[in-house]
Amino acid sequence: MLRLLSTIFLISTGIFIYSYFRELNPGTITVHAGPSTHFELSSVTLVVFSMAVGAVFVALAVGFRQTVHVIGNWRSTRLQRRKEKVDALHREGTHAFMSKRIGEAVSLFEKALAIDPNRVDSLLWLGNIYRSESNFSEAIRLHQHANRIDDRSIEILLELAKDLESAKRYEDSLQALQKILKIEPDNLTALIRKRDLSIRLEKWSEALEIQHRLLKVNLPESERRIEAHLLTGCMYEVGRQLLERGHPDKARRYFRGAIKKDRTFLPAYIGLGEILIREGKTKEAVEILKKVYARTRNVILLHRLEELFLEQGEPSEIIRTYQEALEQDPDNPMLRFYLGKLYYRLEMVDEAFDILSTIEGPQDQLVDYHKIMANLFLRKQHMEQAVIELKRALQFKKRVVVPYVCTACQQDTAEWAGRCRRCGSWNTLVALPKLDSVQSVSEQESGPLPVRSVPYQGIASPFETV
Secondary structure (H helix, E strand, O other), X not given: OHHHHHHHHHHHHHHHHHHHHHHHOOOEEEEEOOOOOEEEEEHHHHHHHHHHHHHHHHHHHHHHHHHHHHHHHHHHHHHHHHHHHHHHHHHHHHHHHHOOOHHHHHHHHHHHHHHOOOOHHHHHHHHHHHHHOOOHHHHHHHHHHHHHHOOOOHHHHHHHHHHHHHOOOHHHHHHHHHHHHHHOOOOHHHHHHHXXXXXXXXXXXXXXXXXXXXXXXXXXXXXXXHHHHHHHHHHHHHHHHHHHOOOHHHHHXXXXXXXXXXXXXXXXXXXXXXXXXXXXXXXXXXXXXXXXXXXXXXXXXXXXXXXXXXXXXOHHHHHHHHXXXXXXXXXXXXXXXXHHHHHHHOOOHHHHHHHHOOOOOHHHHOHHHHHHHHHHHHHOOXXXXXXXXXXXXXXXXXXXXXOEEEOOOOOEEOOOOXXXXXXXXXXOEEEOOOOOOOOOOOOOOOOOOOOOOOOOOOOOOOOOOO
């Protein structure tokens, strides 16, 4: 009732004011709406009409603004609810993954991405799951999508590099790691992984350059020793590659650099000897190998001298070398075994029998010893003893004669190399029989490196077995 009375009062007041001002302002104003259309209005009516039109425009503007605001709030609320739903799905997916419910986790992450295909953390998690299941193509696709969304994210690039490496796309993985180093040049994770990939691909110059950078970092002493040993190995490998490519002068510099880093690094000494042999400086090569043997007592050096002297047709020189070594270490059964084996190779049956028949201990580690003894007994017409030796040889589980073993991973091999093909450690191959008292010259300082290796031929000729 009050509202009705108020409305009547306002209308009445308006009519009174309109009439009052119209009486005070008599006359009309002609308003042309077109070339032939016009009408006349009182001045008060024109003012009131203009005010009404203005009020309508103001009302429309305010109404439009309010409508936009309402629509904006609605969209914001909708996006917020969508984000909350995606967050919940992602959170549930991570919990499922942590609980080892992998299938459920994959389903939850896929639902989250169906709502928001650009959710980076969901792309990362789902890609990692696919990689763990060896679905590398899908992992790469997801992580590449995440990288397109955020191309400066180091975490994404690291995961993508892992995917590509797992898929054996090593060059693409190196490119991903290089992108990280452009963003953050001192990123240790990227540097180490690039170093490891370079080693796998035998890009030794790149690996060496990275290794120099890593050693400038303030590392704990234990890690620093490992990295320093790896640096020595990389220097040797660069020299080895240069020598194979016909650059002995450059190779010599790297071999000497490796020796300067580690005086007990046998492969570099053998590399220097190989350079001298290729240059026709055989006597100098022999002197170096003998000098290193006198310091290290590593029988592998005698093997290399054995091959060298036999190739030159000078068996008496290597026999004398073995005899001199035995004079300095008469109780060393390894030297006796290899001298006896040399006699056997040279068809010196009596000398081989005399020295091999006196060995005790190491023969239990080698099939080769019993095969040689069986042949020697056959030649001496001692059939029963020959049968006994053959039976002993047949008792060995390994039928292949392997003269070398890696002290880091126990991998055996018929060919000497500067680096173990299995664990990637340098300077760890020792000659069999491996006695408890005989260790590699660097066994105490080096250990297996966390790098998978690619097989390659060693620089020295393999020791010929019987």
